[in-house]
Amino acid sequence: MPSWTLLTALLMWSILAFTGGVEIGCIDWDAAENDQVCCKECHTGNRRVDKCGIDPEKLCTPCKNGTYTKTKSAWSCDRCNQCVDPQIELKPCHGTTDTVCGCKPEYRCFKPDCLMCMRECGKGQEPVDGHCKECPKGTFNDQIHHLCVSWTKCPSGQVIVTEGTAFSDNKCDISNEINQITVPQIRKRSTTLHPIDADDQNMPLVWSSLAMLCLFFILGIFAIFRLIVKRNKTSTKVPITELPKTPEPHTLMTVEQEECSFCRPQQEQGSFESLSTVDSMDKLLPPV
Secondary structure: OOHHHHHHHHHHHHHHHHOOOOOOOEEEEEEOOOOOEEEEEEOOOEEEOOOEEOOHHHOEEEOOOOEEOOOOOOOOOEEOOOOOOOEEEEEOOEOOEOOEEEEOOOEEEOOHHHOOEEEOOOOOEEEEOOEEEEOOOOEEOOOOOOOOEEOOOOOOOEEEEEOOOOOOOOEEEEHHHHHHHHHHHHHHHHOOOOOOOHHHHHHHHHHHHHHHHHHHHHHHHHHHHHHHHHHHHHHOOOOOOOOOOOOOHHHHHHHHHHHHOOOOOHHHHHHHHHHHHHHHHHHHOOOO
Protein backbone atom coordinates (compact mmCIF):
# COMPACT_ATOMS: atom_id res chain seq x y z
CA MET A 1 0.00 0.00 0.00
CA PRO A 2 1.49 3.39 -0.96
CA SER A 3 2.51 5.67 1.85
CA TRP A 4 0.21 8.52 0.77
CA THR A 5 -2.80 6.18 0.91
CA LEU A 6 -1.90 5.14 4.44
CA LEU A 7 -1.50 8.74 5.50
CA THR A 8 -4.89 9.63 4.00
CA ALA A 9 -6.57 6.77 5.87
CA LEU A 10 -4.95 7.78 9.14
CA LEU A 11 -6.04 11.39 8.59
CA MET A 12 -9.63 10.37 7.94
CA TRP A 13 -9.64 8.10 11.00
CA SER A 14 -8.32 10.90 13.22
CA ILE A 15 -10.97 13.30 11.90
CA LEU A 16 -13.75 10.78 12.56
CA ALA A 17 -12.40 10.12 16.02
CA PHE A 18 -12.23 13.84 16.77
CA THR A 19 -15.76 14.47 15.54
CA GLY A 20 -17.21 11.43 17.29
CA GLY A 21 -17.96 9.44 14.11
CA VAL A 22 -19.74 12.32 12.31
CA GLU A 23 -19.89 11.94 8.52
CA ILE A 24 -18.06 14.63 6.58
CA GLY A 25 -19.06 16.58 3.50
CA CYS A 26 -22.17 17.35 1.54
CA ILE A 27 -25.09 14.96 1.62
CA ASP A 28 -27.26 16.56 -1.10
CA TRP A 29 -26.08 18.60 -4.08
CA ASP A 30 -26.98 19.67 -7.63
CA ALA A 31 -24.78 19.37 -10.73
CA ALA A 32 -23.25 22.61 -12.02
CA GLU A 33 -21.07 23.75 -14.90
CA ASN A 34 -17.48 22.60 -15.39
CA ASP A 35 -18.10 19.27 -13.61
CA GLN A 36 -18.82 21.02 -10.36
CA VAL A 37 -21.59 20.43 -7.82
CA CYS A 38 -23.45 22.90 -5.61
CA CYS A 39 -24.21 21.67 -2.09
CA LYS A 40 -27.76 21.93 -0.74
CA GLU A 41 -27.37 20.18 2.63
CA CYS A 42 -24.44 19.01 4.73
CA HIS A 43 -24.18 15.93 6.88
CA THR A 44 -25.36 16.27 10.46
CA GLY A 45 -22.83 18.20 12.55
CA ASN A 46 -21.21 19.86 9.47
CA ARG A 47 -21.21 23.46 8.35
CA ARG A 48 -20.93 24.70 4.78
CA VAL A 49 -17.55 25.86 3.52
CA ASP A 50 -18.17 26.53 -0.17
CA LYS A 51 -21.31 26.66 -2.20
CA CYS A 52 -19.97 24.82 -5.27
CA GLY A 53 -16.90 22.76 -6.04
CA ILE A 54 -15.57 19.63 -7.65
CA ASP A 55 -15.48 17.42 -4.50
CA PRO A 56 -18.72 17.30 -2.43
CA GLU A 57 -16.83 16.24 0.68
CA LYS A 58 -14.88 19.49 0.69
CA LEU A 59 -17.95 21.68 0.54
CA CYS A 60 -18.80 20.94 4.23
CA THR A 61 -16.66 20.51 7.33
CA PRO A 62 -17.50 19.09 10.78
CA CYS A 63 -18.19 21.46 13.68
CA LYS A 64 -15.59 21.55 16.44
CA ASN A 65 -16.18 19.85 19.71
CA GLY A 66 -18.62 21.85 21.92
CA THR A 67 -20.46 23.32 18.94
CA TYR A 68 -23.40 22.26 16.77
CA THR A 69 -25.48 23.43 13.82
CA LYS A 70 -29.15 24.26 14.06
CA THR A 71 -29.79 23.44 10.38
CA LYS A 72 -28.05 21.27 7.77
CA SER A 73 -27.40 24.28 5.54
CA ALA A 74 -25.85 26.51 8.22
CA TRP A 75 -22.61 28.37 7.43
CA SER A 76 -21.48 28.50 11.04
CA CYS A 77 -21.60 26.35 14.20
CA ASP A 78 -23.18 27.45 17.49
CA ARG A 79 -21.64 26.89 20.91
CA CYS A 80 -23.26 24.16 22.98
CA ASN A 81 -24.98 25.17 26.17
CA GLN A 82 -23.20 24.26 29.41
CA CYS A 83 -25.26 22.92 32.34
CA VAL A 84 -24.32 24.78 35.54
CA ASP A 85 -25.29 23.75 39.09
CA PRO A 86 -28.07 23.35 40.10
CA GLN A 87 -28.55 22.23 36.49
CA ILE A 88 -27.79 18.67 35.47
CA GLU A 89 -27.06 17.38 31.97
CA LEU A 90 -29.82 15.17 30.60
CA LYS A 91 -28.57 14.85 27.00
CA PRO A 92 -25.20 15.93 25.55
CA CYS A 93 -24.72 18.33 22.65
CA HIS A 94 -24.36 16.50 19.32
CA GLY A 95 -24.75 17.30 15.61
CA THR A 96 -27.80 19.51 15.23
CA THR A 97 -29.04 19.34 18.83
CA ASP A 98 -27.93 21.48 21.76
CA THR A 99 -27.26 20.21 25.26
CA VAL A 100 -30.43 19.30 27.17
CA CYS A 101 -30.28 20.41 30.81
CA GLY A 102 -32.52 19.69 33.77
CA CYS A 103 -32.60 20.58 37.47
CA LYS A 104 -31.53 18.52 40.42
CA PRO A 105 -34.07 17.53 43.11
CA GLU A 106 -35.90 20.34 44.99
CA TYR A 107 -35.28 22.69 42.02
CA ARG A 108 -37.47 23.58 39.04
CA CYS A 109 -36.75 24.94 35.54
CA PHE A 110 -37.25 28.69 35.40
CA LYS A 111 -36.76 29.75 31.76
CA PRO A 112 -37.55 28.06 28.41
CA ASP A 113 -35.24 25.16 27.53
CA CYS A 114 -34.43 25.08 31.26
CA LEU A 115 -31.65 27.62 30.89
CA MET A 116 -31.94 28.37 34.62
CA CYS A 117 -33.13 26.56 37.74
CA MET A 118 -34.85 28.01 40.81
CA ARG A 119 -35.57 26.51 44.20
CA GLU A 120 -38.86 24.66 44.40
CA CYS A 121 -41.69 26.65 46.04
CA GLY A 122 -43.72 24.99 48.77
CA LYS A 123 -47.39 25.22 49.74
CA GLY A 124 -48.64 28.72 50.47
CA GLN A 125 -46.14 30.15 47.95
CA GLU A 126 -45.91 30.75 44.23
CA PRO A 127 -42.96 31.18 41.81
CA VAL A 128 -42.46 34.79 40.66
CA ASP A 129 -39.45 35.86 38.54
CA GLY A 130 -37.30 32.99 39.74
CA HIS A 131 -38.17 33.45 43.42
CA CYS A 132 -40.79 32.07 45.80
CA LYS A 133 -43.39 34.56 47.04
CA GLU A 134 -46.05 34.12 49.73
CA CYS A 135 -49.64 33.90 48.46
CA PRO A 136 -51.35 37.31 48.82
CA LYS A 137 -54.49 37.75 50.95
CA GLY A 138 -57.53 36.11 49.37
CA THR A 139 -55.51 33.43 47.55
CA PHE A 140 -54.05 30.06 48.45
CA ASN A 141 -51.87 27.23 47.12
CA ASP A 142 -52.08 23.70 48.52
CA GLN A 143 -49.61 22.14 46.04
CA ILE A 144 -45.85 22.17 45.49
CA HIS A 145 -44.55 24.82 43.05
CA HIS A 146 -47.91 26.06 41.77
CA LEU A 147 -49.46 29.47 41.30
CA CYS A 148 -51.81 30.80 43.98
CA VAL A 149 -55.53 30.83 43.20
CA SER A 150 -58.39 32.89 44.66
CA TRP A 151 -60.54 31.64 47.53
CA THR A 152 -63.83 30.04 46.58
CA LYS A 153 -66.95 32.18 46.86
CA CYS A 154 -69.78 30.35 48.62
CA PRO A 155 -72.86 29.76 46.43
CA SER A 156 -76.31 31.08 47.26
CA GLY A 157 -77.76 29.57 50.43
CA GLN A 158 -74.35 28.80 51.92
CA VAL A 159 -71.99 30.73 54.16
CA ILE A 160 -68.31 30.47 55.07
CA VAL A 161 -67.65 28.00 57.86
CA THR A 162 -63.86 28.41 57.89
CA GLU A 163 -62.09 31.30 56.20
CA GLY A 164 -59.31 30.38 53.81
CA THR A 165 -55.59 30.74 54.46
CA ALA A 166 -52.48 30.80 52.27
CA PHE A 167 -52.55 26.97 52.41
CA SER A 168 -56.30 26.20 52.19
CA ASP A 169 -59.51 27.38 50.51
CA ASN A 170 -62.70 28.70 52.09
CA LYS A 171 -65.04 26.06 53.51
CA CYS A 172 -68.74 26.58 52.84
CA ASP A 173 -71.84 24.97 54.34
CA ILE A 174 -75.61 25.47 54.27
CA SER A 175 -76.92 28.45 56.24
CA ASN A 176 -79.24 26.42 58.55
CA GLU A 177 -76.29 24.78 60.23
CA ILE A 178 -74.27 27.97 60.21
CA ASN A 179 -76.97 29.87 62.14
CA GLN A 180 -75.94 27.98 65.26
CA ILE A 181 -72.55 29.66 64.98
CA THR A 182 -73.50 33.07 63.58
CA VAL A 183 -76.53 33.84 65.80
CA PRO A 184 -74.52 33.95 69.08
CA GLN A 185 -72.08 36.28 67.36
CA ILE A 186 -74.93 38.57 66.27
CA ARG A 187 -76.40 38.60 69.79
CA LYS A 188 -73.01 39.38 71.26
CA ARG A 189 -72.65 42.28 68.87
CA SER A 190 -76.16 43.58 69.63
CA THR A 191 -75.54 43.63 73.39
CA THR A 192 -73.11 46.48 72.90
CA LEU A 193 -76.03 48.63 71.68
CA HIS A 194 -78.84 47.51 74.06
CA PRO A 195 -78.54 44.60 76.51
CA ILE A 196 -81.02 41.79 76.18
CA ASP A 197 -83.83 41.99 78.77
CA ALA A 198 -84.30 39.01 81.09
CA ASP A 199 -87.98 38.86 80.07
CA ASP A 200 -86.97 38.24 76.48
CA GLN A 201 -84.95 35.25 77.55
CA ASN A 202 -87.96 33.80 79.44
CA MET A 203 -90.44 34.26 76.59
CA PRO A 204 -90.19 30.64 75.38
CA LEU A 205 -91.08 29.40 78.88
CA VAL A 206 -94.04 31.81 79.10
CA TRP A 207 -95.41 30.73 75.74
CA SER A 208 -95.11 27.06 76.60
CA SER A 209 -96.93 27.61 79.94
CA LEU A 210 -99.77 29.45 78.19
CA ALA A 211 -100.10 26.65 75.68
CA MET A 212 -100.40 24.07 78.49
CA LEU A 213 -103.06 26.16 80.30
CA CYS A 214 -105.12 26.48 77.13
CA LEU A 215 -104.91 22.73 76.61
CA PHE A 216 -106.10 21.99 80.16
CA PHE A 217 -108.92 24.56 79.80
CA ILE A 218 -110.19 22.94 76.62
CA LEU A 219 -110.03 19.47 78.17
CA GLY A 220 -111.98 20.73 81.24
CA ILE A 221 -114.74 22.20 79.09
CA PHE A 222 -114.99 18.98 77.14
CA ALA A 223 -115.27 16.90 80.37
CA ILE A 224 -118.03 19.16 81.77
CA PHE A 225 -119.97 18.92 78.52
CA ARG A 226 -119.79 15.13 78.60
CA LEU A 227 -121.04 15.06 82.23
CA ILE A 228 -124.03 17.30 81.43
CA VAL A 229 -125.03 15.12 78.48
CA LYS A 230 -124.80 11.99 80.61
CA ARG A 231 -127.02 13.47 83.38
CA ASN A 232 -129.67 14.54 80.88
CA LYS A 233 -129.88 11.02 79.57
CA THR A 234 -130.37 9.47 83.06
CA SER A 235 -132.99 12.06 84.21
CA THR A 236 -135.36 11.44 81.29
CA LYS A 237 -138.38 9.25 82.58
CA VAL A 238 -140.42 6.82 80.55
CA PRO A 239 -144.08 8.14 80.36
CA ILE A 240 -146.65 6.01 82.30
CA THR A 241 -149.74 5.01 80.27
CA GLU A 242 -152.95 5.41 82.42
CA LEU A 243 -155.97 3.23 81.76
CA PRO A 244 -159.17 5.10 80.97
CA LYS A 245 -161.59 5.20 83.97
CA THR A 246 -165.17 4.00 83.57
CA PRO A 247 -167.50 6.89 84.12
CA GLU A 248 -170.21 6.65 86.75
CA PRO A 249 -173.83 5.88 85.65
CA HIS A 250 -175.19 9.31 86.24
CA THR A 251 -172.33 10.71 84.34
CA LEU A 252 -173.13 8.39 81.42
CA MET A 253 -176.74 9.43 81.46
CA THR A 254 -175.80 13.02 81.44
CA VAL A 255 -173.45 12.42 78.56
CA GLU A 256 -176.07 10.50 76.64
CA GLN A 257 -178.56 13.23 77.15
CA GLU A 258 -176.10 15.79 76.00
CA GLU A 259 -175.33 13.69 72.96
CA CYS A 260 -178.94 13.14 72.16
CA SER A 261 -179.69 16.80 72.45
CA PHE A 262 -177.83 17.18 69.18
CA CYS A 263 -179.63 14.22 67.55
CA ARG A 264 -182.79 14.10 65.55
CA PRO A 265 -186.12 13.70 67.49
CA GLN A 266 -185.85 9.95 67.88
CA GLN A 267 -187.37 10.15 71.37
CA GLU A 268 -190.82 10.55 69.93
CA GLN A 269 -190.39 7.59 67.65
CA GLY A 270 -189.16 5.55 70.57
CA SER A 271 -192.18 6.60 72.69
CA PHE A 272 -194.61 5.66 69.96
CA GLU A 273 -193.09 2.26 69.64
CA SER A 274 -193.22 1.73 73.38
CA LEU A 275 -196.88 2.68 73.50
CA SER A 276 -197.70 0.32 70.66
CA THR A 277 -195.99 -2.46 72.46
CA VAL A 278 -197.98 -1.81 75.64
CA ASP A 279 -201.26 -1.83 73.74
CA SER A 280 -200.46 -5.11 72.07
CA MET A 281 -199.67 -6.68 75.36
CA ASP A 282 -202.95 -5.46 76.84
CA LYS A 283 -204.80 -7.12 74.06
CA LEU A 284 -203.12 -10.43 74.67
CA LEU A 285 -203.88 -10.48 78.35
CA PRO A 286 -207.32 -11.92 79.31
CA PRO A 287 -209.84 -9.57 80.81
CA VAL A 288 -210.14 -9.43 84.52
